[in-house]
Amino acid sequence: MKDMKLNHYLFSISWPRILPSGIKNEYINEKGIKHYDNLINMLLENRITPIVTLYHWDLPQVLEEKYGGWQNASMANYFSDFANLCFERFGNRVKYWITFNNPWSVAVEGYETGEHAPGFKMRGTGAYNAAHNILKAHAMVWHTYDAQWRNKQKGMVGISLSADWGEPVDVTNQRDIEAAERYVQFYLGWFATPLFNGDYPQIMKDYVARKNAQQGLSSSRLPTFSPQEKSYMRGTCDFLGISHFTTRYITQKNFPSNSGNSYFTDRDLAELVDPRWPDPGSEWLYSVPWGFRRLLNFVKTQYGDPMIYVTGNGVSEKMMCTDLCDDWRMQYFRDYINEMLKAVKDGVNVKGYTAWSLLDKFEWDEGYSERFGMYYVDFGSKNKPRYPKASVQYYKRIISSNGFPNQREIESWKRKAMETCTSSNQLLAAARRKSKEHADMPKVWPVHDEV
Template structure:
């Protein structure tokens, strides 16, 4: 399938690349790197575009921030969720915690090798760095706590993580039973991406909320509040950066120009009197 998908993507680059400058290979992926290399080798110099990927992730907050087991469980939640694909793309391999946990569970099952595939050195080198920007889909958050799942016949991605997902009944009522409005989780996820993956360029490719009730009229107050809260969290860091720029660059520059203009005006004034 990788080669077929690469052929399809290459045709898209050829037909639309003179107009399309931002390409998302997958929205929630299962193959990616080969297309990035195809664009990089054949089209980038001519079309000057960017190729990224879109990953969906929710934030995981420890139930008890003083409990090391909950802290580690929340880290596993993020690494199994977003790190599963982001870490190979940015760092060349699966998250170590995934390799450890799935490898141990596979051994308990009596399997000779881990259920998580192993990248060869050549594959690691080929995958690493294949992302000009990161598309990020985000909707909600969860509280995370440690929960041990015994190894058995139903081992899966979910039981491998050894954790439980909880919600806070104080969070605003959802329109869908899984989607709660938790704006602060969005900001924490953005900071996680920044520190984990070297501050990549991020585009929010998915975000939104379902209706709380059926109505025949326009009743979007719930959705408007959701977007307002989430956008405000997203803007916090750029706003700080903007204010720093104003303080450190714009204000000194304006002051310098004012001084120069005042000096020129004073010079003309004195010359007129002479």
């Protein structure tokens, strides 16, 4: 990080690492506290600002088994206690707090589709209930910080929301325009609108209610906030974190009432992609830079010009790819950062940008097969050595220039970056040959006289 001249580092604190049972008054793991103390201190010694996420999807297992996790409203109290402990122990050095990273995935993929932990398929209700409790938990943590710590520690509390952009397939077709609006409201607006305005987007309430009526349900599957809760929720974002990777074309699609309850069918839309869009890695991630600028402008107009931190933006590579000369990642960063800079010129209040990610890492249900890192990690080797990809040198130059000075300079960056990755490729290839030779050696097992 120091060599790359990064000025901030975004990481999460693991709730079960600090509180193994999830509950503050049962047991605090001081070794876990020490781990994060060391990390925060080391960052600050190297003039790198720590930005801390309190929840990046690791719920203590006990709370899932005993209470049903985010389906249970009591999670808000337990999470607030955990957050309060973090403020108490780390808040004298940490000034940027993110309560939740991408709660959309926690709700939808954890409790609707079952793709991610805890793997429930509670179609049409699970995601809405989880999101409702997550939003209440966020508001409680914001108020805890505001009341007990803000004056002393002078920090900020926000949330990081994942948001793809939705573009109408036909910009002259009103139904497509409305469908694209619904796509963004059911995605970003589901979480952002309650925090800025106190309630779910009207379009979301209308569409879920309509589906309920078609199916003869007496109560809404989308939970409601009481007047007190709306007031408590409104304005609980000191900044808005935006994690953005791709865009979809959207068109109107009517799902019949007998298609069953589902978050996806509630929206009455279909998502499409342009086959000409580059798709370097993950099946869901197409490179569509112009969507980024549109999304950022949408956030500005929709939520009253909030302070925005881009908390994640990057691209993966094909599963078996070991080429460290990642020209497609350099192109992705160049195109997306350029669109963000255009949004800044439009007047959008973007305060910072975080590339995703520093290292190859565990990619949820894809394991270690999809690589987002600027540093290649050799997971097959015991010591997990790291090798810089070309994007390391490229991104380093973007940071030092805080953007793009001119076309010739940028081409020179790319050329130099590609030269450095060639030697890294040779080192990696040599390490792999050595590893294979070791693996091919005959195994000699010890002989035991008795079993």
